[in-house]
Amino acid sequence: MPLILHGLPPLHWAVAGGVIALVTLTLLVVGNRRLGVSSGLEDLCSLVLDQPFYRRSAVTSGRPWRLPFLAGLLAGGFLSAVLGGGWSPTWALGMLDRAAGLGHGAKLAWMFGGGILTGFGTRLANGCTSGHGIFGNSNFEWPSLVASCCFMASGIVTTQLIYRVVFP
Numbered sequence: 468m469p470l471i472l473h474g475l476p477p478l479h480w481a482v483a484g485g486v487i488a489l490v491t492l493t494l495l496v497v498g499n500r501r502l503g504v505s506s507g508l509e510d511l512c513s514l515v516l517d518q519p520f521y522r523r524s525a526v527t528s529g530r531p532w533r534l535p536f537l538a539g540l541l542a543g544g545f546l547s548a549v550l551g552g553g554w555s556p557t558w559a560l561g562m563l564d565r566a567a568g569l570g571h572g573a574k575l576a577w578m579f580g581g582g583i584l585t586g587f588g589t590r591l592a593n594g595c596t597s598g599h600g601i602f603g604n605s606n607f608e609w610p611s612l613v614a615s616c617c618f619m620a621s622g623i624v625t626t627q628l629i630y631r632v633v634f635p
Contacts, residue, residue, distance in 0.1 A: 487601060488605075490502065491601055491602055495602075498532060500529070500532060501602050502597060502598065502601055503594055503595055503597055503598025503602060504537070504540070504595050504597050504598070505589045505595035506526075506533065506594075506598070507529075507534070507536065509521060509526045510526060510529055510530050510533050511534075513526050513530075558571055560574060562634050563577075566633065588621075592614040592617065593610070593614075594611075594614065596618050598611075599614040599615050599618070600615045600618065
């Protein structure tokens with residue numbers, strides 16, 4: 468199945484999985500670190516917010532490796548977009564535009580609300596999908612299995628609601 472935006476063939480799942488495993492094992496063996504993106508947000512917040520929560524050593528000790536990791540995620544995504552057919556900012560939201568016809572302000576509110584809900588879910592689950600789904604499950608951690616099952620169930624229910632009820 469081709470990619471949604473440019474119709475390019477996706478990377479084979481075994482190659483992508485192998486790269487994820489390599490990164491996870493490297494972080495664990497070389498740096499005794501856990502893969503997860505939500506903790507990187509804490510690092511970013513700790514740079515600008517002078518609150519005790521963001522000044523604790525669990526947050527500040529990860530800066531030397533987590534901030535470059537986050538920068539690499541952004542740079543890799545941008546590089547992939549540019550090499551995969553070009554990148555251009557757009558306000559287009561596909562089916563949502565056709566169904567709701569939102570203006571720019573409403574789209575910003577929609578994305579901001581989605582970000583708030585994602586952040587709330589991340590804190591509620593005590594970690595993000597990458598931390599639980601990749602690292603936690605690979606270490607056979609029971610809370611990560613439960614969180615990953617909840618992520619998947621929520622995604623399935625949301626997709627069914629959106630495609631069958633909201634945008635039939």
